[in-house]
Amino acid sequence: MDFLNAIVALSNFVLIPALAYGSQLALGALGVTLIYGILRFSNFAHGDTMAIGTMVAIYATWALQGWGVSLGPLPTALLALPVAIAVTALLLLLIDRGVYRFYRGVKAVPVTFVIASIGVMFILNGLTRLFIGPDDQRFDDGARFLIHPRAFREATGLAEGLSIRTTQALTVVTAILVVAALFWFLRRTRTGKSMRAYSDNEELALLSGINPERVVAITWIVVAGLSVIAGVLYGLDKSFKPFVYFQLLLPIFASAILGGLGNPVGAIAGAFIIAFSEVTVTYAWKKVLTYVLPDALAPEGLVQFLGTDYKFAVSFIILVLVLLIRPTGLFRGASA
Amino acid sequence: MTGQRSRIALMFGLVAAAIIGTGVFQSWNLALAILNMGLVSAIMAMGVNMQWGYAGLFNVGVMGFLALGGLAAVLVSMPPVAEAWAAGGGRAWLALVLGAATIAGLIWLHRRLPPGRRRWWILAAAGVVGLIAFRALFGPAVDAIEDVDPAVSGYLGGLGLPILLAWPVGGVLAAGAAWLIGKTALGLRSDYLAIATLGISEIIIAVLKNEDWLSRGVKNVVGLPRPAPYEVDLQADPGFVDRATALGLDPVEASSIAVKLIYAGLFAVVLIVILILAERALNSPWGRMMRAIRDNEVAAGAMGKNVKARHLQIFVLGSAVIGLAGAMMTTLDGQLTPSSYQPLRFTFLIWVMVIVGGSGNNWGAILGGFLIWFFWVQVEPMGRWLMDVVTAGMPEGSALRDRLLASAAHMRLLTMGVILLLVLRFSPRGLIPERPA
Structure with missing residues (x-):
């Protein structure tokens, strides 16, 4: 019985949150890694791209809610996604036209692109604050729980109630669908193949008649889709705050570098x-250990390795270890 | 050469005119406030320029080094809290020494043991034992310190020394951190170094926010000692009041201006010393070597230059200058507020200063520091004025009007992005470009 309780507690506080958070990070990191693979620079504006895309989705959601549209148990924000993706894609294409295309033309070194992306970051951040302000926004609606802890407790008789929030389940399901669609696109369609070819060997791809501007434009559109979905899922699961999205840059980059920049898998x-790692190291293990260990060994403290405020330290330490031991990442990214 | 000299004179003349204009049209208090923070910003920009402009190192952890300088100001100048030291000061430091020893021991073990799976198991076991011992000693000590009168102190305090001493100490603290980071992260490609330094700066801020025993965390340390007299003391001093009234000034305003002038004098001395040193270094054989390494690492390496050691050297030097500026800024503010450190303001804005001013040129960095700081302060009133004009015809209380008026405060980020992109595109080497060798 205690063992089952421990598993339920573990799922509630470690497994399910980490699965949802990991899915959100994965969508963000896919965007970063695609930009790196095709445009060959680290996009510092990615967190703010997610923020501004989510902001559009929030306004669209509020409009839909105002008209009385609803998806029943699912959050209305899902209906707002296409609009937000379209607006964000348009914005990214405009930015590419106004900023990055010039530097591609003069074959600027990658770090110039990075500095330009810092400028874009300021602008996107300013626009987000201009339109929605720096404060917290909540825009989730629909059913709160897929599995309610009290209902679970009553049904099973366990002391711990399993809790799965709708947004957590939705995050994981959406992420799986999006990733499957992305891989199908990259591996099976002509456009996707030309993107991979361009990423692998630019000269060869140009020789075989691939239009680079088209590849770049499609990359930005795909990136818009990925970052808006990642941002909206994160906002539904936690809440929307522009500064938090900016800070997501660090774990997102850590994920992309850890896996090898330019490598989607x-x-x-x-x-x-x-x-x-973040969730495990910052979780207070007392509850789980109390269930599992015999009474004599039950822990007195919280058994928390690091306070939750130090979660950046976790991604950072993993990042540094990877860079030192295996600089191309676990999966041999495009970077050498 | 002469072309560049006159360009420098013209640019600085424009900035001086802008600041004097602020004094004439707005207030001298504001103008001096801009000047003071401009001086500090110029020093920050010089530090970043040493790393980026001389050596091509992409450090986006500026905020962290500034915060370390701020911490130095607290640790040097605040009076020690005797009760807290008695409650757990010794134990806390002992625990930190133990933690450092554990890390040193791990590195030693890593070097001594033969490679293989067994090495990792031993390292992991030693690490866990060290961590448990550290926590057992550190946790209670910290609790004891933080229980000492938490509303007023709850931390160990500092050394109670003059705050001017904190400036070099801030530089040393930042240099030490930079040495540790440089040892591990330099030699990585530029974007990896960027992410690594970004991470470090977030961690330093997290430490300042959470380690209440050290920096009072989000409770802030206020009322730092000042190198200048307090305004109220000046106003109470009959000699000062007489002189102010003889000059036709209101004593209250005069006291505030006098204090700001003292700060400006102190900052200007530091700026000039660093500028002289930096100019001499940049124009020495050492400076030419740095630029040679920046422009072609492989060729410089082939000529027998130790690229890695030179990178570490300049990274530490630049960070020391940034740490010094951080201590000066906290001195000027008179308080350490860890939650006010935001990367856009304290990392990326400094980068805008360097890129706009002209990387690789000390005068350019200084110009960028003053110019961008001036805009950062003045964009808000300009934006408000613009919005006032735009909304003048709108009915009182309309939603759009309120929205636009409220948004004026957020114009500055947008403006900074636009300035950066425009300069990068149309004058990519900055307003005062690097001098050709």
Whole structure:
């Protein structure tokens, strides 16, 4: 009985949150890694791209709620996704046209792109604050729980109630669908193949008649989709705050580098490693250990390795270890 | 050469005119406030310029080094809290020494043991034992310290020394951190170094926010000792009041201006010393070597230059300058507020200063520091004025009008992004470009 309780507690506070967080990071890291693979720079504006895309989704959600549209148990924000993705894609294409295309033309070194992306980051951050302000926004609606802890307790008779929030389940399901669609696109369609070819060997791809501007444009559209979905899922699961999205940059980059920059499979694996490490190291294990260990050994303290405020330290330490031991990442990214 | 000299003179003349204009049209208090923080910003920009402009190192952890300088100001100048030291000060430091010893021991073991799976198991076991011992000693000590009158102190305090001493100490603290980071992260590709330094700066801020025993965390340390007299003391001093009234000034305003002038004098001395040193270094054989390494690492390595050691050297030097500026800023503020450190303001804005001013040129960095700081302060009133004009015809209390008026405060980030992109595109080497060798 205690063992089952321990498993339920573990799922509630470690497994399920880490799975949801990992899915959100994976979608973010896929965007970063795609930009790195195709455009060959680290996009510092990615966190703010997620923020501004989510902001559009929030306004669309509020409009839909105002008109009385609802998806029943599911959050209305899902209906707002297509609008937000379209707006964000348009914005990214405009930015590419106005900023990055010039530097591609003059074959600027990658770090110039990075500095330009810092400028874009300021602008996107400013726009987000201009339109929605720096404060917390909540926009989730629909059913709160897929499995309610009290109902679970009554049904099973366990002391611990399993809790799965709708947003957590939705995050994982959506992430699986999006990743499956992305891989199908990259591996099976002509456009996707030309993107991979361009990422592998730019010169050869150009020789075989691939239009680079088209590849770049499609990359930005795909990135818009990934970052808006990641941002909306994160906002539904936790809450929307522009500054928090900016701070997501660190775990997202850590995931992408951990898996090997430019490698999509690596980005996903990296995201889950980062998410599970963060949650495991900052979780207070007292409850789980009390169930599992005999009474005599029950812990007195919280058994928390690091305070939750130090979660950045976890992604950072993993990142540094990987860079020192295996600089190309776990899955041999495009970077050498 | 002369072309560049006159360009420098013209640019600095424009900035001086802008600040004097602020004094004439707005207030001299504001103008001096801009000047003071401009001086500090110029020193920050010089530190970043040493790393990026001389050596091409992409450090986006500026915020962390600034915060370490701020911590130095607290640790040097605040009076020690005797009760807290008695309650657990010794134990806390002992625990920290134990933690450092554990890490040193791990590195030693890693070097001594033969590679293989067994090495990792032993390292992991030693690490866990060290961590448990550290926590057992550290936790109670920290609790005891933080229980000492938490509303007023709850931390160990500092050494009670003059705050001017904190400036070099801030530089040393930042240099030490930079040495540790440089040892591990330099030699990585530029974007990896960027992410690594970004991470370090977030961790340093997290430590300041959470380790209440050290820095009072989010409760802030206020009322730091000042190198200048207090305004109220000046106003109470009849000699000062007489002189102010003889000059036709209101004593209250005069006291505030006098204090700001003292700060400006102190900051200017530091700026000039660093500028002289930096100019001499940049134009010495050492400076040419740095630029040679920056422009072609492989060729410089082939010529027998130790690229890694030079990178570490300049990284530590630049970070020391940033730490010094951080201590000066906290001195000027008179308080350490860990939650006010935000990367956009304290890392990326400094980068805008360096890129806009002209990387690789000390004068450019200084110009960027003053110019960007001036805009950072003045964009808000400009934005408000613009919004006032735009919304003048709108009905009182309309939603759009309120929205636009409230948004003026957020114009500055947008403006900084636009300035950065425009300079990068149309004057990629900055307003005062690097001098050709």
